[in-house]
Amino acid sequence: MKQTVLTGIKPTGEIHLGNYIGAIKPALELAKKNDYHTAYFVADYHALTKFHNAEEFKRLSYGIAATWIALGLDPTKAIFYRQSDVPEIFELNWILACFTSKGLMNRAHAYKALVDQNHQNDNDQDFGVNMGLFTYPILMAADILLFQSDIVPVGKDQVQHVEIARDIAESFNHVYGETFKLPTYQIQEDTAVLPGLDGRKMSKSYNNTIPLFVEPRQLQKLINKIQTDSLPPEAPKDPDTSNLFLLYKEFASPSEVQEMRERYLTGIGWGEAKKELFQVINKFIQEPREKYNELMASPEQLDEILLEGAKKAREVCIPLLKEVKRKVGFTI
Ligand code: TRP
Numbered sequence: 001m002k003q004t005v006l007t008g009i010k011p012t013g014e015i016h017l018g019n020y021i022g023a024i025k026p027a028l029e030l031a032k033k034n035d036y037h038t039a040y041f042v043a044d045y046h047a048l049t050k051f052h053n054a055e056e057f058k059r060l061s062y063g064i065a066a067t068w069i070a071l072g073l074d075p076t077k078a079i080f081y082r083q084s085d086v087p088e089i090f091e092l093n094w095i096l097a098c099f100t101s102k103g104l105m106n107r108a109h110a111y112k113a114l115v116d117q118n119h120q121n122d123n124d125q126d127f128g129v130n131m132g133l134f135t136y137p138i139l140m141a142a143d144i145l146l147f148q149s150d151i152v153p154v155g156k157d158q159v160q161h162v163e164i165a166r167d168i169a170e171s172f173n174h175v176y177g178e179t180f181k182l183p184t185y186q187i188q189e190d191t192a193v194l195p196g197l198d199g200r201k202m203s204k205s206y207n208n209t210i211p212l213f214v215e216p217r218q219l220q221k222l223i224n225k226i227q228t229d230s231l232p233p234e235a236p237k238d239p240d241t242s243n244l245f246l247l248y249k250e251f252a253s254p255s256e257v258q259e260m261r262e263r264y265l266t267g268i269g270w271g272e273a274k275k276e277l278f279q280v281i282n283k284f285i286q287e288p289r290e291k292y293n294e295l296m297a298s299p300e301q302l303d304e305i306l307l308e309g310a311k312k313a314r315e316v317c318i319p320l321l322k323e324v325k326r327k328v329g330f331t332i
Contacts, residue, residue: 194247
């Protein structure tokens with residue numbers, strides 16, 4: 001029996017190089033290998049907790065879908081869908097909510113961080129907290145449990161949410177007997193953490209990202225902004241501590257990497273290193289960028305792919321939802 005790997009990406013901003021290397025690339029490789037059932041989705045309901053501008057929301061949701069497809073996700077190999085196209089997730093969300101103590105939600109980190117901030121600013125503790133944000137981990141548990149997921153690849157900040165999904169599954173199983181599989185998280189630690197423009201981890205929250213699909217001129221401009229030290233061009237440089245080299249490594253072929261390593265050691269100017277970095281990233285991204293632009297210009301294609309995916313997702317999850325509803329006492 002193949003295990004199920006499931007993960008979602010929330011459409012809250014433009015996908016950047018760090019998202020690609022840290023999350024999307026390993027997920028694409030996994031889907032190709034056929035060793036697992038893979039389910040990847042656009043977590044649009046989750047984004048609604050903070051995005052209240054319809055046009056922007058729509059554009060970002062399509063953006064995530066277009067990114068996966070442009071980078072080569074084969075929707076015949078992975079189940080690929082939009083969360084909001086699978087209403088069963090929402091039905092399960094409510095049922096799970098009735099098995100989740102409020103105290104568990106009080107301890108969830110995103111909510112707790114807001115409460116702490118409110119305390120510091122002398123605000124009411126729940127100032128700016130909507131119920132979507134508060135119950136966010138329950139919806140995430142529904143995403144995960146409805147597909148009997150074994151493995152959930154996530155960033156470090158999402159580990160607690162997967163643990164909460166386990167807790168909720170256990171509460172349910174405890175009352176009604178073995179029903180949900182207990183998921184485990186997989187942190188993408190073996191993959192590199194990409195440095196951003198300022199050398200810190202590339203992240204939306206640090207505002208130091210290089211978006212994946214920017215046009216070439218903008219890409220070159222952003223690369224020029226990457227911080228370097230002030231060594232003169234001819235000075236030997238340590239590739240392993242260079243942010244430019246760390247990025248180069250992820251996009252170049254092994255022989256290009258080897259060659260570049262030697263150029264660092266014998267002395268390469270930062271200007272030159274930046275040009276080379278631009279070349280490899282641009283070469284890699286050229287085709288996906290075209291595909292991405294094409295998909296964004298005609299989102300009907302995306303709708304078709306996503307609806308087909310939702311159909312498959314529903315075939316997989318409806319039997320479990322029925323079982324759950326029967327167990328709690330609904331006549332269906
Ligand atoms: N909360 C995740 C994030 O912010 C996105 C997400 C929603 C998710 N549902 C999920 C990830 C289920 C994994 C599994 O990154």
